[in-house]
Amino acid sequence: MDETPAPAAKPRLVYRHRLTTRIWHWVNVLAVFVMLMSGLMIFNAHPRLYWGEYGANADYAWLQIGATRTEGYLRVGSLEIPTTGVLGRWSDGEGNIVNRAFPGWATIPSGYDLAMARRWHLTFAWLLAFGLLLYMLASLINRHFKRDLTIRRDEVRARHIWADIKAHARLRFHHPDRPNAYNTLQKLSYVAIIFVVLPVVILTGLTMSPNMDAAWPWLLDLFGGRQSARSIHFICAAALVVFIAVHVLLVVLAGPVNEMRSMITGWSKPPKEPTP
Amino acid sequence: MSLVTRRAALSTLALGAGGLVAGCDRLNESPAFRKILFAGEEMNLGFQRALTDRDALAREYAPEDRSPTMRPNGTRDPATARYNAHRAAGFATWRIAVDGLVHRPMSFSIPHLRSLPARAQITRHDCVEGWSAIAKWTGTPLRHLLDVTGLKDGARFIVFQCADYFGSNRYYETIDLIDAFHPQTILAWGLNDRPLPVENGAPVRLRVERHLGYKHAKYVERIQVIDDLARVGLGRGGFWEDHHDYDWYAGI
Incomplete structure (x- = not known):
């Protein structure tokens, strides 16, 4: 040359x-993409977030995505944001109205499937975690x-x-x-x-x-x-x-x-x- | 021209995103790819067992750390004629059979269980869905029962057969001997110093701390010792595992 x-x-x-930076970058494109989308499906199983050790339906959630009879909403603290069509209540590709936190186009799998979303998430987690570890070691060396x-x-x-x-x-x-x-x-x-x-x-x-x-x-x-x-x-x-x-x-x-x-x-x- | 290319670019982008999701859904159904996804469970089990102390105790909390309510999940009332009769009789004739690969098959009544040395623990219940609740559980350590009946050679798993049904399928769960002999693995008959309520699994449920909620079989009426998960149900070690792709290893 x-x-x-x-x-x-x-x-x-x-x-x-x-080379190590480039490999890590493209591994992360795949790993982060899968982790984010399967993570959103897992979140859909219980779309509420809490502080502390415990937290379930009867306890105060600082963040919640939900739906009333007609509207989807995102609630953070006491602030409620209408999100119909995107979060909480949206329509799928066939025009069915679905009351669920994150829409199908943003999740893996696209339909509700907690078990398979967990399998995607907990398998690709290896790529994310050990990718980071190897990249860190290589970047030190x-x-x-x-x-x-x-x-x-x-x-x-x-x-x-x-x-x-x-x-x-x-x-x-x-x-x-x-x-x-x-x-x-x-x-x-x-x-x-x-x-x-x-x-x-x-x-x-x-x-x-x-x-x-x-x-x-x-x-x-x-x-x-x-x-x-x-x-x-x-x-x-x-x-x-x-x-x-x-x-x-x-x-x-x-x-x-x-x-x-x-x-x-x-x-x-x-x-x-x-x-x- | 630029409008056309912009529109083309946008529709390519939308198609691309749609294609990615559809592609992932197809992979989700592909037998070869499912093998990879299911291999992740083996890796996680192997990694956690290799890295962590097998006898480590789950954290136990102070009474004031408890949740105001212990949320029930899954079956809240088996509501079969047989269960209703037991419930009406205060579970006086409920029996828990221990059989399979044991030297002395036995059957325990609730008073018998309560007469054995008990253990109380305030622990956190973590549901696979994501929520947690802290409560006090009182019960008989499973290892007392297994010590009395004795295990035969080849015993590897413990099956908990339950009185509740999901459709036509009876609920069951399985654990291995590491968890079976763990000091916090108890057959709980008390919740927050009261008899275990029906919605939480009366008269007896399994507490296998260090695992997600679906392992904690409720309405237990038979404990079977086996050598191979293939001997029970569809062979994957539990109702959710058999019918809904859940991981057998529920420690993660």
């Missing part, structure tokens, strides 16, 4: 993503964490973060001199997902296992009880959905072809814009 000189008009590609994800003190100063927000607004995501480096907001969000959201979603998942609670009672103390763990599990899942939405939006804004190429082959075209 170095032997053939590239034409002047064609900018040189830079190697941006290591190949120094991906240290080189690309270490947040320097000057990066988290308010002025720097504000500058980064303004750069994002102008769709400038990378410093032309260091096209391989993640920008600050990118680093912060990746660090939050890799070191907070994913580990917490896995540990709160384990806390819902009665056998794990017996063996590792510290799980219950860490999250404040099994029902708190279930609530935190759901909040983490929601955080993942927000992250994915922003992530995909930014990929589209930054140039989807180049971004997809860099996550598949590792090679990326550096930005052309002048130094901000």
Whole structure:
């Protein structure tokens, strides 16, 4: 590749993503997709969330998706949001009205099937958990964490973060001199997902296992009880959905072809814009 | 032109999403893929058994940590003629037979069970649906019964035959010997210091802490010791396992 000189008009590609990062990324596309959708089906079996150790129908739920005779609703605390058509009460592909929390197009399986949703969820959980573990080990060894994800003190100063927000607004995501480096907001969000959201979603998942609670009672103390763990599990899942939405939006804004190429082959075209 | 491509893009996206869901539903029915999904249960069972202490006790709570109500689930009243007669008689003639691969098959009345050393525990009941309730359970440790009857060689599973039916299918559940001899595995006849109510499984239900609610068989009238799950029901170890794809391992 170095032997053939590239034409002047064609900018040189830079190697941006290591193989382990790329593999983990695509494994997660599959694993997170299945975990989220099978998780929503499991949630449908009891669409209420509680704080503390216990929580069932007679107890106060801080979040609930339900339906009256005519309307679907999402209730958070004392706030009730009408959600007919999307949450609580919706119509399926054949026009039947269904009173259930999340609609069929968002769940695996699409019809109500708690047992199979659990089998999807608890099988693909291995991919998510051990994928994260292997990626973390690889990223320690190949120094991906240290080189690309270490947040320097000057990066988290308010002025720097504000500058980064303004750069994002102008769709400038990378410093032309260091096209391989993640920008600050990118680093912060990746660090939050890799070191907070994913580990917490896995540990709160384990806390819902009665056998794990017996063996590792510290799980219950860490999250404040099994029902708190279930609530935190759901909040983490929601955080993942927000992250994915922003992530995909930014990929589209930054140039989807180049971004997809860099996550598949590792090679990326550096930005052309002048130094901000 | 751009409108057409945008519409094309949107419909491709909608088709793609619909296709993914339909694809997952097809995988859900595919025998080969179901094998993979069902293998996850074996992996989880193996992993948890390898990683955790088999004798670990489920957390026991203080009286003030209890739920205001213990939500019943599943059958709330077997309502068969036989059960109704027992109920009317205060379960005075209810018997729990212990048989199968035992040296001395026996039958226990409720007073007999209550005369054996009892155990009380305030534990959390976790339903497969997601909810939890904490209550005090009093009962006879299962291992007292198994010690009295003695197990024959080859005994591997304990079957709990129940008096309630789902349609034409009688409810039953099975556990292995690790759980059978666990100190918190009791045949409970008391709930929150009162006789076990009908909706919670009167006169006797299984408490097998460390498992989800559907393992905790209610209205128990026969305890059978077997060598192979294939000998009972459709061979998957329980009503929900046989008919609704539930995991036999309910520790997760």
